[in-house]
Amino acid sequence: MTFMQFVMRKHFFTMFVVVKKHINTIMRIHRFLYVIMLSVFYCSAGAQSVDELVVSAFSKYAANDFQGAADDYTRVITLAPEYTDAYFNRAICYEKLEKFKEALLDYNQVVLLNPSDKNVLINRSALLESMGKFELALSDLNKALEMDPVFAAAYYRRAALYEKMNMDEEAVIDFLKFLEFYPGNTAALYYLGNIFDKNEEYAGAIRYYTMAISTDPSYVQAYYNRAYDYDLVFKQDSAIMDYTRVIELDPTYVDAWFNRGYIYDEMNEYEKAIADYSRAVQLNPEAADSYYNRGLARISAGYKKLGCDDILKAAQLGDKISKKFYKINCR
Numbered sequence: 001m002t003f004m005q006f007v008m009r010k011h012f013f014t015m016f017v018v019v020k021k022h023i024n025t026i027m028r029i030h031r032f033l034y035v036i037m038l039s040v041f042y043c044s045a046g047a048q049s050v051d052e053l054v055v056s057a058f059s060k061y062a063a064n065d066f067q068g069a070a071d072d073y074t075r076v077i078t079l080a081p082e083y084t085d086a087y088f089n090r091a092i093c094y095e096k097l098e099k100f101k102e103a104l105l106d107y108n109q110v111v112l113l114n115p116s117d118k119n120v121l122i123n124r125s126a127l128l129e130s131m132g133k134f135e136l137a138l139s140d141l142n143k144a145l146e147m148d149p150v151f152a153a154a155y156y157r158r159a160a161l162y163e164k165m166n167m168d169e170e171a172v173i174d175f176l177k178f179l180e181f182y183p184g185n186t187a188a189l190y191y192l193g194n195i196f197d198k199n200e201e202y203a204g205a206i207r208y209y210t211m212a213i214s215t216d217p218s219y220v221q222a223y224y225n226r227a228y229d230y231d232l233v234f235k236q237d238s239a240i241m242d243y244t245r246v247i248e249l250d251p252t253y254v255d256a257w258f259n260r261g262y263i264y265d266e267m268n269e270y271e272k273a274i275a276d277y278s279r280a281v282q283l284n285p286e287a288a289d290s291y292y293n294r295g296l297a298r299i300s301a302g303y304k305k306l307g308c309d310d311i312l313k314a315a316q317l318g319d320k321i322s323k324k325f326y327k328i329n330c331r
Helices: 014-044 048-062 066-079 084-096 100-113 118-130 134-147 152-164 168-181 186-198 202-215 220-232 236-249 254-266 270-283 288-300 304-316 320-329
Strands: none
Touching: 048 066, 048 084, 066 084, 084 100, 084 118, 100 118, 118 134, 118 152, 134 152, 152 168, 152 186, 168 186, 186 202, 186 220, 202 220, 220 236, 220 254, 236 254, 254 270, 254 288, 270 288, 288 304, 288 320, 304 320
């Protein structure tokens, strides 16, 4: 099996992005609700138009009319220039509209009006991070934690930012601190697995993926990554079990079929390997490596013609190794 190829993991840090957005969304929705409660105060103070505009803005935001909501908040600001939540929520609308410079200006205004607002620092740091301004984003998170040393969301966000800045030791410390507040947080446990994986500390990665799975037994990516690592540390039976679980949870997960087939191939269980590669081919008919590996497995199982047909197909799809193999072994 000299020419065997292994498909590397894809979209390895997807979970991090989702969680980052999830945390921001919770915070932002909370702030919108807070604005509506504040608007009652404005109403009682004789500013009925402000109250109506805030409610209108909230309704438009909920209906995904972000420009309309931003316009309403602009009117609120005209009537109440020191109404910090109007700037805060308009910034969120601008982010939805991908008007990042305008969003940053609004967050800056909130900081000027209310320097002790730790929540705006969290949101501004997320925006700065998305703009590639990591040091400024880190500064905001540090300030938020100076204001509130038990601000769990800030530890999570800073840990994720540290990882992005390749400051893995600091990231681990902050994720562990976050877990002191939320011991069963699946995303943090999974992310720790990612960090240990990146540093090729597979035992640690497996440990944290296992913990993530214990909190969420249907966590497909955690099973997949753990399977991959089990194979790296020569625990093929455990890897097969995890890939099988991935397939049970998501029968369309091509890489799980491919990688399980690869392990069967290594174990000389060619019929099982052929079956898994065949499923990978069905799910992605343009994947040259699936044809190539199935071809090698078929040849090893004694089906040379079928195997060479697969190798030829892989070559036609642009795989250079397959082309070379076919010229040497299939003519």
